[in-house]
Amino acid sequence: MPYVSQTRHIDRVRNVIEGRMSSPGADASRLASSYRRSLEQYHLDPGATIGPRILTVPELRNVQQREETVLRASGQCLSRLHETVREADYCVMLTDAEGVTIDYRVDRDRRHEFKRAGLYPGSCWSEREEGTCGVASVLLDAEPITVHKTDHFRAAFTTLTCSASPIFGVQGELIGVLDASAVRSPEERESQRLVNHIVRQSALLIEDGFFLNATTHCWVLLAHRSRHYVEAQPEILIAFDARGYAIAANRRARECVPGLDQLPRHVSELFDIRAERLLDVRPGRDLISFRLIGSGAPLHARVRPPVIRSSRSTPVPPREANTPATQPALSESETLECSRIVAAMTDAKWRPVLAAQALGISRATLYRRIAKFGIVAPHRR
Numbered sequence: 001m002p003y004v005s006q007t008r009h010i011d012r013v014r015n016v017i018e019g020r021m022s023s024p025g026a027d028a029s030r031l032a033s034s035y036r037r038s039l040e041q042y043h044l045d046p047g048a049t050i051g052p053r054i055l056t057v058p059e060l061r062n063v064q065q066r067e068e069t070v071l072r073a074s075g076q077c078l079s080r081l082h083e084t085v086r087e088a089d090y091c092v093m094l095t096d097a098e099g100v101t102i103d104y105r106v107d108r109d110r111r112h113e114f115k116r117a118g119l120y121p122g123s124c125w126s127e128r129e130e131g132t133c134g135v136a137s138v139l140l141d142a143e144p145i146t147v148h149k150t151d152h153f154r155a156a157f158t159t160l161t162c163s164a165s166p167i168f169g170v171q172g173e174l175i176g177v178l179d180a181s182a183v184r185s186p187e188e189r190e191s192q193r194l195v196n197h198i199v200r201q202s203a204l205l206i207e208d209g210f211f212l213n214a215t216t217h218c219w220v221l222l223a224h225r226s227r228h229y230v231e232a233q234p235e236i237l238i239a240f241d242a243r244g245y246a247i248a249a250n251r252r253a254r255e256c257v258p259g260l261d262q263l264p265r266h267v268s269e270l271f272d273i274r275a276e277r278l279l280d281v282r283p284g285r286d287l288i289s290f291r292l293i294g295s296g297a298p299l300h301a302r303v304r305p306p307v308i309r310s311s312r313s314t315p316v317p318p319r320e321a322n323t324p325a326t327q328p329a330l331s332e333s334e335t336l337e338c339s340r341i342v343a344a345m346t347d348a349k350w351r352p353v354l355a356a357q358a359l360g361i362s363r364a365t366l367y368r369r370i371a372k373f374g375i376v377a378p379h380r381r
Contacts, residue, residue, distance in 0.1 A: 006047040009155045013039070013046040027145050031132055034140070038131035038153045049156045051118035052130050055100065060122040064103075067096050070167070070176050071103055073209035078105050078178075081202040085180050085195055091119050093179045094206075099126040099135050102176075117160060117183050130154060134162030138177045142166045144200050146192045149185070161185040163196040165203040170214045170239075170248045178203040204251065208237055211250050215239040216307035217371065218247065219279055223301035225256070230287060230300050240267065242368035244275025258294045269293060278303060279364035305352075305367050338373040341366070350377045 015021040017035050038044045055063065064071060074094050082092040082105035091106035091114045101123045106114050114120065127136035131153030137145045144165040150158045164179040180199050185191065212220065218241060222234035229235070236257065237250040245264040254260045259270050267275040273290040289300050341359065348354035356366040369375075 005158075006049070006155045009150060009158055010047045012150060013153060027137075030137060030141060030143075030145065031147070031151055034127060034132040034137060035153055038127060042128050042131070044131045044153065046131070046153055047155050049154075051116070051156055052123045052125060054118075054120060055122035055124065057122075060100075060102070063096060063100050067102050067176070069213060070094075070096070070206075070210060073213055074103065074167075074176075074178075074206045077202050077206045077209065078103060081105070081178070081180065081198065084198055088182065088195070089184060090180045090182045090195065093119060093123075093135075093181065095125060095135050095177045095179065097139070097174050097176060098124075099129075099139055099177070100124050113183060114181075117181075118157070119160075119181050119183075130157075133157060134164035134179050134181070135177045138164045138166050139174070142168075142174055144196060144203075146189070146196045148189050148192060149187075159183060161192055163192055163199045165196075165200045167203050167206050167210070168251055169207075170211055172251075172254070175210070176206075178206060208250055211237050211239075211248070212304075215248060218306060219367070220304040221278070221301050222304060223253075223299045225297070225299060227287065227289065227300035230302055234301070236299065236301075238270075240275075240279070242279070242371055244268075244279060246270060256297075257292060271299070276362070276364055279305075279367065280362050305363075306371055334373070337369070338375065341369055341373065342375055345370075345375070345377070 125135035167176040169175040218239035221238040223236040236253040239248040344355040
């Protein structure tokens with residue numbers, strides 16, 4: 001960037017900080033606050049033209065291993081998002097909760113150009129290091145944003161346009177940032193409205209994938225306000241334990257269902273349906289309808305029962321129970337009950353419906369006892 005342009009950018013940043021001019025767009029106050037922190041708290045140079053710090057290969061590998069569950073939930077969403085925006089010359093990045101890029105998608109023939117701009121695996125985008133940028137703003141405010149060209153604090157990034165959105169975990173904690181960035185984009189800020197929207201929707205899909213992967217030990221309600229979308233794209237996800245208590249919910253559920261702001265909450269406090277009915281539906285086949293307590297709004301849903309998984313380090317014979325190390329030792333009566341369940345499941349070829357019938361109990365009760373004893377099907381070890 002020519003020296004005159006650097007000087008103009010430095011003057012612009014100082015004018016925004018000192019209130020002599022405002023940044024355009026709805027995020028003006030966020031940008032001004034970030035400029036002030038970048039200059040006064042972190043002592044960054046707005047005229048700097050050096051790209052972001054990039055981790056070494058071993059450092060990046062360690063971060064990626066730590067974030068394996070996020071990567072597993074996001075892979076397809078990153079590819080789909082990139083397919084949507086690639087024609088407009090965008091790359092797609094996923095960062096962890098510290099702003100480190102742990103995965104990305106870019107056209108192969110454009111990889112070098114994006115790397116020169118700092119858009120590359122291992123690049124670090126915290127405000128402390130890089131000042132105002134899309135990822136840093138989301139990490140601090142947990143809100144989507146588009147940082148358009150000269151909105152960036154550092155001169156090195158004033159040719160970039162970045163639309164970023166937060167990704168939240170099962171308990172509402174920030175676990176990463178999804179970002180679509182262009183090296184060259186139209187000058188008009190409004191040109192980024194659609195990209196920002198697509199990034200936000202993709203971040204929600206990643207959250208839901210992460211939620212489903214993280215709650216395999218629970219019953220999960222997959223619901224929608226329209227019965228026609230329950231199978232195709234459930235928007236509301238709520239995880240329940242064996243007692244019928246909601247213990248986790250995705251972002252859309254917390255917005256739509258009164259009472260999910262404080263968990264755990266029993267089914268009876270949320271819906272006009274008995275917990276036994278909710279936990280005893282046939283997996284993947286029964287579509288249930290009920291209403292929200294308070295608002296009376298209808299919901300349509302299906303239920304995913306717990307996915308029983310084993311510990312690879314503790315192989316178990318087919319007719320023995322796999323009891324996790326965190327559980328207390330079983331009493332004599334519990335050991336006998338566990339053996340009966342394993343025997344019934346084995347005779348039924350591990351089909352819960354037939355095993356429950358043989359034992360004379362409901363499927364919900366069977367699932368609760370399987371979870372209690374940590375019983376693992378042979379084909380899941």
